[in-house]
Amino acid sequence: MRLELGKVLIKDVQFGDTTKLENGVLTVNKEELIDLILEDEHLASAELDIAKPGESVRITPVKDVVEPRVKVEGPGGVFPGILSKVDVVGSGKTNVLKGCTVMTTGKIVGFQEGIVDMTGPGADYTPFSETINLVLKCEPQEGLKQHEHEKAVRFAGFKAAAYIAETAKNLVPDEVEVYETDTLLEGIKKYPELPKVGYVQMLQTQGLLHDTYVYGVDAKQIVPTIMYPTECMDGAIVSGNCVSACDKNTTYHHLNNPVVHDLYKQHGKTLNFVGVIITNENVYLADKERSSNMSAKLAEYLGLDGAVVSQEGFGNPDTDLIMNTKKLEAKGIKTVIITDEYAGRDGASQSLADADPSANAVVTGGNANEVIVLPKMDKVIGSLDYVDIIAGGFDGSLAEDGTITVEIQAITGATNEVGFNKMSTKGF
Amino acid sequence: MVKEIERAGLPVVHMCTVTPISLTVGANRIVPAIAIPHPLGNPALEFDEEKALRRKLVEKALRALQTEVSEQTVFED
Numbered sequence: 001m002r003l004e005l006g007k008v009l010i011k012d013v014q015f016g017d018t019t020k021l022e023n024g025v026l027t028v029n030k031e032e033l034i035d036l037i038l039e040d041e042h043l044a045s046a047e048l049d050i051a052k053p054g055e056s057v058r059i060t061p062v063k064d065v066v067e068p069r070v071k072v073e074g075p076g077g078v079f080p081g082i083l084s085k086v087d088v089v090g091s092g093k094t095n096v097l098k099g100c101t102v103m104t105t106g107k108i109v110g111f112q113e114g115i116v117d118m119t120g121p122g123a124d125y126t127p128f129s130e131t132i133n134l135v136l137k138c139e140p141q142e143g144l145k146q147h148e149h150e151k152a153v154r155f156a157g158f159k160a161a162a163y164i165a166e167t168a169k170n171l172v173p174d175e176v177e178v179y180e181t182d183t184l185l186e187g188i189k190k191y192p193e194l195p196k197v198g199y200v201q202m203l204q205t206q207g208l209l210h211d212t213y214v215y216g217v218d219a220k221q222i223v224p225t226i227m228y229p230t231e232c233m234d235g236a237i238v239s240g241n242c243v244s245a246c247d248k249n250t251t252y253h254h255l256n257n258p259v260v261h262d263l264y265k266q267h268g269k270t271l272n273f274v275g276v277i278i279t280n281e282n283v284y285l286a287d288k289e290r291s292s293n294m295s296a297k298l299a300e301y302l303g304l305d306g307a308v309v310s311q312e313g314f315g316n317p318d319t320d321l322i323m324n325t326k327k328l329e330a331k332g333i334k335t336v337i338i339t340d341e342y343a344g345r346d347g348a349s350q351s352l353a354d355a356d357p358s359a360n361a362v363v364t365g366g367n368a369n370e371v372i373v374l375p376k377m378d379k380v381i382g383s384l385d386y387v388d389i390i391a392g393g394f395d396g397s398l399a400e401d402g403t404i405t406v407e408i409q410a411i412t413g414a415t416n417e418v419g420f421n422k423m424s425t426k427g428f
Numbered sequence: 429m430v431k432e433i434e435r436a437g438l439p440v441v442h443m444c445t446v447t448p449i450s451l452t453v454g455a456n457r458i459v460p461a462i463a464i465p466h467p468l469g470n471p472a473l474e475f476d477e478e479k480a481l482r483r484k485l486v487e488k489a490l491r492a493l494q495t496e497v498s499e500q501t502v503f504e505d
Contacts, residue, residue, distance in 0.1 A: 207465060283464040285445055316464055319446045354449050 001091045002180040003230040006072065006173025010099035013050050013132045021167035024174075026100060028134065033163055037136065042144055042152035047137040049381045051103075051118050053130050056378035058122075061113030061386050062412045063104040063150075064239055065128055065250040066157045068097040068165035071234065078165065079158050079235040081216025089234035090227075095168040098175075101131045101252055102164070104157040105382035106138040109150045111390050112210075114245025114412035115374070115404070122374040125414040127421065128252075135381045136160050154240050157251070179230050179264050184274060184302060191272040195305040198274050199229070199259050200295050200324060201418075204241050204248065204312040205280040211240040212249075212312075214278060220287075224279040224294040226302070229260045237278070243313040244391035246368045246414040247340050258419045259308055259338070274302050279324070281317040288320050296327035306334040311417045314342055314368070318353040329358040340365035340415035345407070365415035366423040368392070369407050376402030430455045441489045443467060447502050457492045458502045461485070 011024035019029045030048050037046040051057045071077045074092015077084025103116065116128045123129035138156050140149040182190060203212040205220035212219045214237050227236065237254040249257075260276065267273040279295045282288060299307055307328050311321045321337055328335045337359055341351035347367050387398040392409030399405070408414040413421055430442045431454055442455035445467050450458045461467035468485055469478055492503045 283445070284462075285447060285460065288446070316446050316449070319448050322448070354446075354452050356452075 001228040001230055002178065003090055003233060004093045005177045005179065005233060006093060006095040007098040007175040007177070008095055008168045008171050009174045010097050010132060013100055013134055015048070015050070019164065019167060021097070021171065026097065026164060026167065028164060033160060036159060036163055037138065037156045040152050040156065042141055042148055043138050043156065044141045045139045046156065049135045049137070051133040051135055051381060053118060053132070055118045057118040057381060058115065058374075058377040058379070059103060059105055059118075059133065059135055059381045060115040060384065061105060061108045061382055061390060062116050062245065063106075063109070063113055063153055064157045065133075065252040065412065066102045066161040067252045067255045068100065068102065068161040068168070069235065069255065070095050070162070070165035070169045072169060076234065078162060079238060082155075082213065082235075082238060083158050083162055086215050088231070089236055090230035090232075094234055095165070095171065095173055097165055097168055099131055101128060101133050102157050102161040103128065103133040103135045104138065104153050105135060106153060107140060107149075107383075108386045108390075109146055109153070111386075112241070112244050112248070113386070113390055115387070115390075115406070115410050116412050117374055117377060120375050120377070121372060122411055124422065125372070125408055125411045127413050134160070134164065137382060150240065158238070179233070181228050181230065181273070181275065187272055187274060188303070191268060194268070194270070194272040196274045196303055197263065197271045197306045197308070198299055198302055198304045199263060199276045200299065200307050200309040200328070201257070201259070201276055201278050202309065202311050202317065202320060202324070203237070203278055203280050204243050204317070206243070206283050206313075210243050210313070213238050213240055219278070219280050220282050222278070222280060224277055224291055224298060226298055227276045227278055229264065229273065229276050232257055232260060232276070244368065244409045245412045246392065246409045247313055247365065247417050249312050249416070249418060250412070253413070253416060253418055253420050256420065259310055263308070271306075274304060279320075281313065281320045283316070288323060292320060292323035292327050295324055296331055299328055299333055300331045304333050306336075308336050308338065310338040314340065315353055321352075322354040322356045322359060325359045326356050334361075336361040336363065338363045338365070338417050338419060340417055341367045342369055343367045345369050345371055363419070365417050365419070365421055366408070368409040368415045372406060372408050372411070374404040374406065439493055441492045443485065443489055451500055451502070454500070456497055456500055457495070458500070459485070459489045459492050460502065460504065
């Protein structure tokens with residue numbers, strides 16, 4: 001499977017009479033897009049705003065972040081099973097609006113939603129302080145149930161992203177990257193000397209605000225399966241969760257998964273990147289056992305020598321992570337895990353809820369309990385009403401002067417477990 | 429909490445869904461529960477069925493409490 005990813009570099013985003021993309025400047029017709037979003041009868045109102053890097057702007061509560069992409073050539077469309085038919089995606093040509101996002105906010109659905117600051121100390125913890133964000137604030141109809149509210153806003157984000165991405169359908173991209181994965185047997189013939197490495201991606205699947213969708217299917221209902229790595233670049237996996245803001249994978253993360261991109265960089269050189277095994281993190285122990293059994297079985301069947309496992313979220317999914325690791329290692333597959341830590345504000349507590357000696361190669365996204373003080377911003381998109389109740393916040397988080405004291409858990413993407421974050425550490 | 433109460437000399441049964449975590453943290457008597465969002469019930473059941481399920485779980489826990497153990501034990505049945 002071969003995908004050409006064409007990057008159209010976005011230099012600026014503005015509102016105007018016609019939605020168009022010229023010379024890297026995206027112009028959005030506000031009314032037209034809002035009308036499209038309000039076709040959903042579950043939503044009472046929608047507003048659009050633009051937040052740019054360096055501006056004194058705070059966006060909260062942030063639900064999802066979506067990168068605008070459009071299918072140019074090849075089967076299917078972006079977000080298959082959701083906005084497009086359920087064709088298999090990941091081949092042909094796709095254009096990406098690089099440097100901008102659609103970010104959804106509005107009345108809170110659940111306490112796992114996040115904060116994005118465009119400047120100041122908080123900006124260092126989120127990758128979305130470096131993108132131009134078209135922020136879509138949606139308010140639900142009165143009395144709308146939580147699940148329908150979440151779904152309506154999730155779809156609003158995808159629709160808005162698809163609407164603006166359409167402007168890039170006929171453009172010649174500034175940069176083109178090519179990603180190609182052979183079928184298993186051809187790949188092994190082509191790279192007989194290289195170790196076969198797979199990526200086991202754990203998807204958060206624990207109910208309201210904890211769900212992920214694969215080709216439109218709620219991933220808590222799947223058994224682990226194999227995917228070509230390019231499928232996620234066309235939106236085969238989307239986020240319906242905010243668990244917590246710091247370590248959820250937004251739809252943007254799924255589209256730009258660094259584990260996939262980094263493994264491709266080494267593909268054919270130091271390793272043979274065979275494919276992706278997706279698995280879930282359910283709330284029943286039998287599901288955890290079944291899914292980890294099957295991921296390990298698929299990894300064995302693919303003949304993997306090594307695997308990278310990424311977790312999503314924390315707490316009981318630590319057990320899914322450890323089960324995956326134990327079962328992969330027991331089959332002789334060398335395993336590296338990517339996780340994050342909840343080690344207390346002083347960093348002295350146990351980092352994960354579960355552990356095993358076979359989990360001996362661990363990459364961490366950081367300690368989500370670290371406390372940060374976020375100074376007041378000149379402008380707020382969304383609302384500060386929820387700062388005290390989101391995960392990472394506490395009673396008194398929001399001071400009268402607009403300063404916010406929170407754990408970095410509250411910042412979207414701060415300790416991301418596919419490595420899409422900027423924290424590092426240094427030994428002294 | 430399980431460990432601190434046992435340290436004070438009282439036997440404890442830990443009822444939990446994710447028994448591997450319970451084993452990792454060192455509980456001695458473990459009774460598997462239903463699911464993480466509803467460990468001691470099942471909202472999918474009818475009222476009477478759920479009541480029976482809950483009684484069964486509590487009785488199992490009480491039996492476990494009275495059982496001598498020499499190592500960490502998960503009471504599967």
